[in-house]
Amino acid sequence: MERYTMSGYDVINTRAPRLDAPDKATGRAKYIDDLRMPGMLFGALLQSPLAHAKILNIDATEARRLSGVKCILTADDTGMVQYGVSPARYDETIFCKEKVRYVGDEIAAVAAVDLETAQKAVSLIKVDYEELPAVFTPEAAMAEGAPVIHDDYPGNLCAEVHQEFGDVEAAFKECDLIRTDTFKNKRQDAAFLEPNGCVADYDHMGYLTLHTSTQVPHYVQRTVAMVLGLPVGKVRVIKPYVGGGFGPKAAANPMELAASLLSIKTGRPIKMNYDREQVFLFSRARHQFTHVLTTGVKKDGTLLALKNECYLEGGAYASFGIATVYYAGSLLGGPYKLPNMKYDGYRVYTNKPACGAQRGHGGVAARAAWEQQLDVIAEELGMDPIELRLKNMMSAGDVTCNDLNMSSLGMKECIEAVRDGSGWTEKRGKTPKGKGIGMACGFFVSGAGYPIYRSDTYHSTVSIKLSEDGGTAHVYTGAAEIGQGSDTTMAMIAAEALGVPLDQVSISSGDTEFGVDLGAYSSRQTLMTGHATKMAAESVKAQVLEVLSQALDVPIEEMDVKKGRIVFKKTKPDFELIRTRYIKEHRGWKDQPIGDELTFREAARVAYLARGTIVGTGKYKPGELGGKFKGAAVGTSPAYGCSAQVVQLSVDLETGKVSVDRMTDAHDCGFAINRTSVEAQMEGSLSMGLGEAMFEEVKFDEKGHVLNANLGEYKIPTALDMPPIDAIIVESNEPNGPFGAKEVGEGAIMPTIPAILNAVYDATGVRIWELPLTPERVYMALKKKKER
Amino acid sequence: MKRLIRLNVNDKDYEIAVKPNQTLADVIRDEIGLTGTKKGCEVGECGTCTVILDGKPVNSCLVLAVQADGRNILTIEGLETDQGLHPIQQSFVEKGAVQCGFCTSGMILSAKSLLDRNPDADETEIRSAISGNLCRCTGYQKIVEAIASVKKEASPA
Numbered sequence: 001m002e003r004y005t006m007s008g009y010d011v012i013n014t015r016a017p018r019l020d021a022p023d024k025a026t027g028r029a030k031y032i033d034d035l036r037m038p039g040m041l042f043g044a045l046l047q048s049p050l051a052h053a054k055i056l057n058i059d060a061t062e063a064r065r066l067s068g069v070k071c072i073l074t075a076d077d078t079g080m081v082q083y084g085v086s087p088a089r090y091d092e093t094i095f096c097k098e099k100v101r102y103v104g105d106e107i108a109a110v111a112a113v114d115l116e117t118a119q120k121a122v123s124l125i126k127v128d129y130e131e132l133p134a135v136f137t138p139e140a141a142m143a144e145g146a147p148v149i150h151d152d153y154p155g156n157l158c159a160e161v162h163q164e165f166g167d168v169e170a171a172f173k174e175c176d177l178i179r180t181d182t183f184k185n186k187r188q189d190a191a192f193l194e195p196n197g198c199v200a201d202y203d204h205m206g207y208l209t210l211h212t213s214t215q216v217p218h219y220v221q222r223t224v225a226m227v228l229g230l231p232v233g234k235v236r237v238i239k240p241y242v243g244g245g246f247g248p249k250a251a252a253n254p255m256e257l258a259a260s261l262l263s264i265k266t267g268r269p270i271k272m273n274y275d276r277e278q279v280f281l282f283s284r285a286r287h288q289f290t291h292v293l294t295t296g297v298k299k300d301g302t303l304l305a306l307k308n309e310c311y312l313e314g315g316a317y318a319s320f321g322i323a324t325v326y327y328a329g330s331l332l333g334g335p336y337k338l339p340n341m342k343y344d345g346y347r348v349y350t351n352k353p354a355c356g357a358q359r360g361h362g363g364v365a366a367r368a369a370w371e372q373q374l375d376v377i378a379e380e381l382g383m384d385p386i387e388l389r390l391k392n393m394m395s396a397g398d399v400t401c402n403d404l405n406m407s408s409l410g411m412k413e414c415i416e417a418v419r420d421g422s423g424w425t426e427k428r429g430k431t432p433k434g435k436g437i438g439m440a441c442g443f444f445v446s447g448a449g450y451p452i453y454r455s456d457t458y459h460s461t462v463s464i465k466l467s468e469d470g471g472t473a474h475v476y477t478g479a480a481e482i483g484q485g486s487d488t489t490m491a492m493i494a495a496e497a498l499g500v501p502l503d504q505v506s507i508s509s510g511d512t513e514f515g516v517d518l519g520a521y522s523s524r525q526t527l528m529t530g531h532a533t534k535m536a537a538e539s540v541k542a543q544v545l546e547v548l549s550q551a552l553d554v555p556i557e558e559m560d561v562k563k564g565r566i567v568f569k570k571t572k573p574d575f576e577l578i579r580t581r582y583i584k585e586h587r588g589w590k591d592q593p594i595g596d597e598l599t600f601r602e603a604a605r606v607a608y609l610a611r612g613t614i615v616g617t618g619k620y621k622p623g624e625l626g627g628k629f630k631g632a633a634v635g636t637s638p639a640y641g642c643s644a645q646v647v648q649l650s651v652d653l654e655t656g657k658v659s660v661d662r663m664t665d666a667h668d669c670g671f672a673i674n675r676t677s678v679e680a681q682m683e684g685s686l687s688m689g690l691g692e693a694m695f696e697e698v699k700f701d702e703k704g705h706v707l708n709a710n711l712g713e714y715k716i717p718t719a720l721d722m723p724p725i726d727a728i729i730v731e732s733n734e735p736n737g738p739f740g741a742k743e744v745g746e747g748a749i750m751p752t753i754p755a756i757l758n759a760v761y762d763a764t765g766v767r768i769w770e771l772p773l774t775p776e777r778v779y780m781a782l783k784k785k786k787e788r
Numbered sequence: 789m790k791r792l793i794r795l796n797v798n799d800k801d802y803e804i805a806v807k808p809n810q811t812l813a814d815v816i817r818d819e820i821g822l823t824g825t826k827k828g829c830e831v832g833e834c835g836t837c838t839v840i841l842d843g844k845p846v847n848s849c850l851v852l853a854v855q856a857d858g859r860n861i862l863t864i865e866g867l868e869t870d871q872g873l874h875p876i877q878q879s880f881v882e883k884g885a886v887q888c889g890f891c892t893s894g895m896i897l898s899a900k901s902l903l904d905r906n907p908d909a910d911e912t913e914i915r916s917a918i919s920g921n922l923c924r925c926t927g928y929q930k931i932v933e934a935i936a937s938v939k940k941e942a943s944p945a
Contacts (some may be wrong), residue, residue, distance in 0.1 A: 015884070017881050017882055017884070017886065018881070018886060020886070020889065021880065021881040021886040021889075022873065022877075022881055023884045023887055023889075024889030024892050025864075025873065025877040025880045025881055025889075025892055025896060026824065026864060026865065026867070026868050026873065026877060027822065027823070027824015027825070027863065027864035027865045027893050028824070028865075029889050030823070031823075031826070031889075033823075033826075033827065034817075034823035190924075191922075191923055191924055192888070192890075192924055193826070193828045193834060193836055193888065193890040193891050193922060193923070194826070194828065194888070194890045195828065241888070241889060242821030242888065243826070243828070243888045243889065243890030244887075244888040244890060244924050245924055246924070275830065276829045276831070278828065388855070430796075481887025482888060483887040483890075483925050484887065484925075485887065495881065649927065675882065676884035677928075678884075679884070679886050679929075679930075680887060680925070680926060680930060683926055683927035683928075683929040683930065684924070684925045684926055684927050685804075686888065686925075686927050687924070687926070687928070688924070696802050698940065710829065710831060710833060711828070711833040711834050711922060712831070712833040716922060716924060717916075717917040717927075717928075718915060718919045719916075719918045719919050719921075719923075719928040719931070719932065720915050720919045720921075722915075722927050722928045722929070724911075724929065725927055725929045727929070
């Protein structure tokens with residue numbers, strides 16, 4: 001835990017408190033459910049009670065008669081524009097027409113004077129169904145003669161991937177040890193604390209404003225415009241504070257579309273919320289993956305080949321699934337030197353809520369499976385797990401066999417940091433029975449290399465406007481602050497690049513009017529929005545200095561801005577005229593500039609007087625990345641963050657209960673813009689990973705109903721489940737990142753599950769290949785071992 | 789049929805006509821307009837709606853408004869004074885204990901309730917006191933640190 005700064009910067013690389021923290025700590029911060037508008041109606045959704053059924057008839061007569069009901073919409077009112085996440089699989093419509101595909105599928109929406117009336121009306125809509133046979137597992141869905149969920153996808157295969165880099169079979173012939181293991185995680189729910197909600201407001205000028213708890217205002221704007229047939233410029237999406245996202249809020253949802261349409265039809269603002277059960281039904285969270293991994297090594301531990309076969313239980317719609325199934329292969333390309341890799345992935349439709357993206361998109365289960373298998377291999381070779389990893393570790397500049405470029409990689413430094421920080425060397429092999437220590441590594445993208453829809457769009461555009469008194473730089477960005485701290489990060493980058501203190505920067509974000517930004521997913525904003533922010537700030541600074549250069553007859557190159565003051569590198573000119581002018585224009589003000597240094601405020605005022613409002617813009621998109629093979633885009637990124645973790649835990653050998661005692665995590669974030677926020681992302685990642693490892697599983701009955709659609713029975717870690725965490729920041733100075741920065745938000749989750757699994761083995765001698773680590777599963781594994 | 793109740797919220801008296809099935813959380817948010825109290829699950833599992841009722845932390849989604857008739861309620865908005873943020877709020881800000889902020893109100897009120905009873909609470913007691921307040925962002929690390937660092941100075945409000 002470094003508690004110091006050595007960067008020489010004034011604002012970044014510090015522990016500046018988050019700008020939004022005081023409002024959030026006092027209850028002032030507004031979230032979507034805190035929004036009220038005059039004349040607002042309340043919406044509710046009718047969702048399918050059946051997992052798979054034909055819709056024979058919908059009768060809303062009685063519901064329409066209910067006093068207080070203002071509008072009822074079904075598929076007949078909406079047109080059938082198909083949408084989704086990836087244009088290659090637009091397989092959703094706002095409402096179901098012919099059939100429903102999972103329990104929770106949307107059939108109709110109601111707007112009424114209050115929520116009670118809307119819900120009552122929903123209950124009065126009569127739907128006649130003809131129930132169809134349903135499938136709930138990939139095995140059942142892929143079986144011969146299985147019921148077909150989407151006519152366009154016979155065999156229920158939503159997407160399949162077949163890739164080979166090098167020659168895996170030939171490489172296996174060179175191997176001294178080949179192991180095959182099968183690993184299974186479980187469907188997770190993102191369990192953000194704030195249920196999704198929105199308020200749609202269509203005005204008389206034909207503009208739709210959609211306030212919504214989203215990670216991606218830009219993608220929501222595009223989807224709403226496309227589905228409702230509106231020009232993009234007539235749809236404005238505004239994100240208030242968002243109570244966590246973690247992936248499932250990274251695309252438009254049917255509620256946003258229904259509320260928008262209800263507002264267009266009624267001319268009134270429409271408020272809609274998911275309750276907690278609906279959050280589980282909408283899902284779009286972590287898939288269930290079954291990985292069959294075959295890894296071949298030489299006697300000395302050199303990795304030669306990996307064969308990865310993976311089945312994803314995807315639910316009823318594609319959502320992010322195409323990207324997910326690619327990521328489940330591509331993210332094993334590193335961080336180890338692996339010359340040969342073959343991947344066969346299958347994402348399968350089932351009659352369950354659709355899975356999508358969740359923190360560590362597509363790579364978490366694969367990483368858990370492989371990092372545990374690497375430990376087994378190390379043991380069979382008589383090597384220390386750290387030794388095996390260091391032997392095969394890539395270094396900066398290496399390119400994976402699937403063309404991912406590790407432009408910076410502090411992996412070795414991360415391993416050494418957790419080894420030394422956890423006391424690995426002293427503890428490994430010396431812990432008493434029932435106590436274990438384990439480690440693992442991982443890496444992740446710093447922003448997807450390409451947008452979700454095919455486009456040459458900029459990934460981020462940012463404007464910075466100076467207030468006319470010169471005192472405040474206002475940053476405008478469409479980037480999404482969803483709790484991770486991006487507003488503060490961007491304000492810090494702007495302040496540093498402009499040369500002013502942080503309290504002279506304000507930020508407005510999460511609004512499509514402020515520019516294009518692809519939003520908060522794939523750990524992209526620090527790098528991508530950061531670049532655009534830095535560029536906008538540099539432009540503002542250059543414009544001010546240009547005017548100043550003329551006014552003072554000093555060449556621009558001889559000036560700079562630092563800590564809110566103009567730095568004259570050679571001789572300081574006489575700036576009395578500028579000061580006098582500023583003071584004259586602010587008669588009555590008590591905070592006039594004084595002293596023998598010219599302030600940025602004065603210079604900025606002069607620039608405004610000369611040129612009008614000073615606005616700087618910045619933009620960013622990555623260059624062309626990755627290989628030429630099919631699916632090469634998924635996994636590409638301008639940079640990769642990486643991390644190593646050590647977990648220490650106890651297993652009750654009588655009951656099988658696992659308690660994690662301590663976690664040590666080191667993450668290479670390139671360069672920490674805000675050190676506290678970097679640690680905070682690491683700690684949150686570890687917590688989510690611990691939850692998936694230990695408790696989390698969305699369960700279903702045999703009819704496809706979620707059995708634990710609540711936070712009591714779907715268990716996420718509490719303060720008592722989490723151990724103390726040591727978060728160690730490693731900085732490798734990423735050449736493609738602003739100020740050297742890259743991701744931290746998702747990569748830090750990668751090693752958590754396998755580090756826990758490896759520690760469980762160290763404590764018990766039992767390898768567990770299926771999550772979660774319930775006491776029952778661990779107990780049964782211990783019992784089986786005893787019987788052997 | 790609505791019923792008239794009296795609530796004292798953050799030292800201010802209110803007379804409000806409420807429905808018998810209206811929860812305290814809804815009355816605080818919708819009738820009184822104090823939206824710092826959050827609703828994450830509405831069945832008493834997440835702790836985001838925590839308020840202090842007659843000195844004890846409760847899930848306000850599990851309390852009917854009529855049950856609170858005549859009682860004193862402290863919400864997150866009642867902590868800040870003209871002296872500035874409450875020390876616990878200040879500590880959450882400084883230690884980075886706030887991320888998305890949705891659990892923060894409840895978390896701070898549970899912490900206050902603990903420190904009012906036990907200003908010297910140790911880490912286990914802190915973790916136990918906030919174990920009914922779920923947080924998905926922080927891993928609780930900085931929240932525990934924030935509460936631990938404030939405990940010595942905390943004074944009953």
